[in-house]
Amino acid sequence: KNEVEQSPQNLTAQEGEFITINCSYSVGISALHWLQQHPGGGIVSLFMLSSGKKKHGRLIATINIQEKHSSLHITASHPRDSAVYICAVRGDGGSQGNLIFGKGTKLSVKP
Amino acid sequence: KAGVTQTPRYLIKTRGQQVTLSCSPISGHRSVSWYQQTPGQGLQFLFEYFSETQRNKGNFPGRFSGRQFSNSRSEMNVSTLELGDSALYLCASSFTGFGGTDTQYFGPGTRLTVL
Numbered sequence: 001k002n003e004v005e006q007s008p009q010n011l012t013a014q015e016g017e018f019i020t021i022n023c024s025y026s027v028g029i030s031a032l033h034w035l036q037q038h039p040g041g042g043i044v045s046l047f048m049l050s051s052g053k054k055k056h057g058r059l060i061a062t063i064n065i066q067e068k069h070s071s072l073h074i075t076a077s078h079p080r081d082s083a084v085y086i087c088a089v090r091g092d093g094g095s096q097g098n099l100i101f102g103k104g105t106k107l108s109v110k111p
Numbered sequence: 112k113a114g115v116t117q118t119p120r121y122l123i124k125t126r127g128q129q130v131t132l133s134c135s136p137i138s139g140h141r142s143v144s145w146y147q148q149t150p151g152q153g154l155q156f157l158f159e160y161f162s163e164t165q166r167n168k169g170n171f172p173g174r175f176s177g178r179q180f181s182n183s184r185s186e187m188n189v190s191t192l193e194l195g196d197s198a199l200y201l202c203a204s205s206f207t208g209f210g211g212t213d214t215q216y217f218g219p220g221t222r223l224t225v226l
Contacts, residue, residue, distance in 0.1 A: 033215075041148075041199055043217040086154060099144075099156035099169070 003027050006087050006102035013109050019074040021105045023087030026068065034061050034072050035086040037104070043086075046072070077109045113137065115204050115218035123224045129190040132221045136183050136204030142166075143185040144215070145177060148199040157200075160185055161207075189223075197225045 004025045013019055023032070034046040047054050047061040049070065054061050058077075063070040074081055087102040116135045124130050136143050145157040156169040160179035177187040183204070189196055199222050203215040 041201075041220045041222075043201060043203075045203075045215045045217070048214070088154070099167075101154040101156070103153045 002103070003100050004087055004089055004102040006085075006105050008105060009103065010106045011108070013077050013107070015078060015109055015111050017077050017109075019077050019081075019107065019109075021072045021085050021087075021107070023070045023072070023102055024068060025070075025087075025089050025100075027089065027100065028092040029065075029068075029089040030092040031090045032063055032070050033088045033090075034070075035088060037084040037086060039083075046085075074107075077107075079109045079111050082107055082109050115202060115216050117200075117202055117218040117221050119221060120219065121222045121224075123226060124192050125226050126192055126194060128192050129188065130192060130223060131186055131188050132200055132202075132223075134185045134187075134202035134204075134218060136185070136202075137216055140204035140206055140216070141183055142205045142207060143179055143183065144203045144205075145185070145187050146201045146203070147171075148201060148220075149195075149197070154201075157187065192225045194225050196223065198223060 007022045032049045035043050036046050037043045049061055049063040058075045060073040084104040084106050086104045089100050115137055118133045134143055142161045144159040146154050147157055148154045157171055158165055158177050159167040163179045174190045179185045199220045201217055201220045203217045205215045
């Protein structure tokens with residue numbers, strides 16, 4: 001079983017829909033990151049979370065440390081949101097804590 | 112401010128050869144991290160350098176190595192290339208590193224094909 005699991009693997013939505021992508025992890029972490037990768041490979045770091053909730057524009061990320069779960073929400077989705085969304089965690093093993101990535105969620109937003 | 116640059120962007124090598132990839136971070140950033148991305152394994156962490164010191168290392172064989180220079184530019188080297196090393200290699204820079212609270216900025220990647 002992977003240490004970081006994302007769901008769903010693929011998601012198709014209509015423009016304007018509210019979208020939720022989930023990330024569950026099984027290790028102790030010091031931080032969780034949400035990344036966005038567009039076709040062609042470019043990656044953008046969206047959020048870094050260690051607790052609570054963060055919001056940036058139409059994007060909201062939450063984390064529940066006790067349940068080892070994070071969600072990324074997109075409100076009023078738009079075709080330009082089409083991308084792969086990747087959850088990554090940094091283990092809490094001090095300076096030796098490795099970075100572990102989920103397999104990604106491929107989002108396609110139709111106009 | 113210029114973004115993270117990686118050279119070369121595309122590379123074709125044959126099995127057994129070695130390769131060196133270069134990453135220039137955003138000016139002022141002291142941390143550079145390297146990642147390998149393949150269709151089967153997804154993104155995997157290779158190593159992280161901060162102020163010329165390797166601060167963290169992923170689970171890759173010793174054929175994968177890296178270094179960081181005093182100007183924060185970083186190189187990674189893969190020796191004795193195998194077919195499975197074909198991947199997109201990404202680097203990212205930040206002020207304090209992935210475990211910190213600042214944003215990581217990714218480069219466009221180097222697409223390595225091993226024949």
